[in-house]
Amino acid sequence: MTPNEKLSRRDFTRLLTISGSAALIPMNAFGQRGEKVSLADLGFTSAPLPPTPLTPDENYWREVRSRFLLPADFAFINAANLCPASLPVVEAADRFARQYEASPTPATHTALATAGRETARTLLAAALRVTPEEIVITRNTSEGNNYVSSGIQLGAGDEVVVFGDNHPSNLAAWNDKAKRFGFTVVTVPNVNPHPGTAALVDAFKKACTPRTKVMALTHVSSNSGDLFPAADLCAAAREKGILSLVDGAQTFGVLDIDLSVMRPDFYTGSMHKWPCGPKETGVLFVNKDVQDRLWASVISLYAGSVGASKKFEGHGQRDDAKLVAVAEALKFQGSIGRDVIERRSRELAGALIEGLKKIDGVQFWTHTDPQRHAAIVIFRPGTTDPRKLGAALAEKEKIVVTTRGGADRPGLRISPHFFNTMDEIDRTVGAIKKHMTTGV
Numbered sequence: 001m002t003p004n005e006k007l008s009r010r011d012f013t014r015l016l017t018i019s020g021s022a023a024l025i026p027m028n029a030f031g032q033r034g035e036k037v038s039l040a041d042l043g044f045t046s047a048p049l050p051p052t053p054l055t056p057d058e059n060y061w062r063e064v065r066s067r068f069l070l071p072a073d074f075a076f077i078n079a080a081n082l083c084p085a086s087l088p089v090v091e092a093a094d095r096f097a098r099q100y101e102a103s104p105t106p107a108t109h110t111a112l113a114t115a116g117r118e119t120a121r122t123l124l125a126a127a128l129r130v131t132p133e134e135i136v137i138t139r140n141t142s143e144g145n146n147y148v149s150s151g152i153q154l155g156a157g158d159e160v161v162v163f164g165d166n167h168p169s170n171l172a173a174w175n176d177k178a179k180r181f182g183f184t185v186v187t188v189p190n191v192n193p194h195p196g197t198a199a200l201v202d203a204f205k206k207a208c209t210p211r212t213k214v215m216a217l218t219h220v221s222s223n224s225g226d227l228f229p230a231a232d233l234c235a236a237a238r239e240k241g242i243l244s245l246v247d248g249a250q251t252f253g254v255l256d257i258d259l260s261v262m263r264p265d266f267y268t269g270s271m272h273k274w275p276c277g278p279k280e281t282g283v284l285f286v287n288k289d290v291q292d293r294l295w296a297s298v299i300s301l302y303a304g305s306v307g308a309s310k311k312f313e314g315h316g317q318r319d320d321a322k323l324v325a326v327a328e329a330l331k332f333q334g335s336i337g338r339d340v341i342e343r344r345s346r347e348l349a350g351a352l353i354e355g356l357k358k359i360d361g362v363q364f365w366t367h368t369d370p371q372r373h374a375a376i377v378i379f380r381p382g383t384t385d386p387r388k389l390g391a392a393l394a395e396k397e398k399i400v401v402t403t404r405g406g407a408d409r410p411g412l413r414i415s416p417h418f419f420n421t422m423d424e425i426d427r428t429v430g431a432i433k434k435h436m437t438t439g440v
């Protein structure tokens with residue numbers, strides 16, 4: 001659409017919500033009579049948030065929501081998949097890109113790549129309660145997981161204990177590398193419903209032998225929504241001298257993560273998921289005590305300036321504007337409070353569970369005890385076809401969630417985050433009930 005074509009607010013909203021597909025977001029829209037409509041006219045702002053109240057109410061969360069380019073009538077409850085970046089992040093990435101493209105000199109590059117990236121690293125370290133020397137800025141969780149499975153020296157006679165519900169980047173990746181390097185993968189099967197901390201720690205301990213070198217697990221499973229006792233499992237690994245990798249793709253940016261308490265050797269996350277940062281940016285934490293046990297998978301120029309980043313972040317030329325914008329995402333969430341974001345997301349997930357419990361036939365794959373889940377809720381909608389239900393929600397109700405259509409825990413995955421409102425949760429429960437009752 002060219003700037004001359006008129007775009008009414010309704011059209012604009014429609015464009016943004018077509019089946020949850022990639023949204024078209026012009027920086028300026030056009031009103032019905034052709035006048036320019038700014039994002040502010042549409043109710044969006046990138047202004048700093050007001051101080052977080054002691055008890056944030058729906059008004060405060062609507063303020064937060066207005067920093068996202070999500071139209072008011074579009075319920076995007078799919079944070080586990082990919083999150084929208086907040087407007088401050090979108091604007092910062094654009095600003096830095098323009099700065100660079102207007103002056104693509106080594107000096108601009110140094111300012112962005114060196115100074116900006118190091119600020120992002122400092123904020124990442126603060127968010128995870130570790131040191132900047134332990135932070136590597138990656139492309140995503142997949143890359144971080146693979147840096148670990150490719151970078152630890154393993155061979156015939158060594159064993160790696162993995163969790164059966166790990167993401168392919170932390171499961172298929174280990175199995176593939178086992179074929180190449182000759183080590184053995186031992187899989188702890190997933191159990192549904194979540195059997196509790198003691199049973200899980202026991203299962204992992206039993207899977208370990210004197211030959212086990214690495215334990216690779218997931219903090220929250222994207223297939224079940226269950227939350228696993230990462231700190232206990234890392235402690236169990238540590239006691240036996242085993243390295244631990246925690247995949248935090250579904251916890252970084254939503255739970256208030258404290259790696260100084262969890263104490264993994266490696267922790268991975270994606271900025272484009274729950275932290276609502278720039279796409280294709282992520283984090284790999286490498287505990288300072290084990291940095292000499294990891295080989296670099298990519299060796300090139302433009303490494304980071306401190307600690308692990310000097311060895312593991314020399315990835316050649318990168319999109320520095322995006323790396324610098326990582327800092328904006330961390331500042332934005334930090335200005336709300338990570339504990340506040342965790343409470344809010346859990347509150348939305350809890351309300352969703354309570355609403356769904358009242359619908360006949362709903363069967364939860366996610367454990368409903370708040371100790372055993374975070375902000376992902378997966379359930380089977382009785383005998384209703386999840387694919388049809390997911391499509392009805394997207395097309396008729398403007399509610400976007402993930403559909404799990406296969407044989408493995410079929411159903412819907414709904415993952416609310418701090419940009420969602422309680423109204424959207426109520427509307428979603430109502431719509432699911434309606435379609436399950438009347439049929440889709």
Ligand SMILES: Cc1ncc(COP(=O)(O)O)c(C=O)c1O
Pocket residue numbers: 080081140141142143166167169218220221222247249250270
């Ligand atoms: C548990 C888990 N690990 C890793 C990933 C991969 O994340 P990315 O695609 O950002 O690398 C995902 C994606 O959904 C995930 O759920």
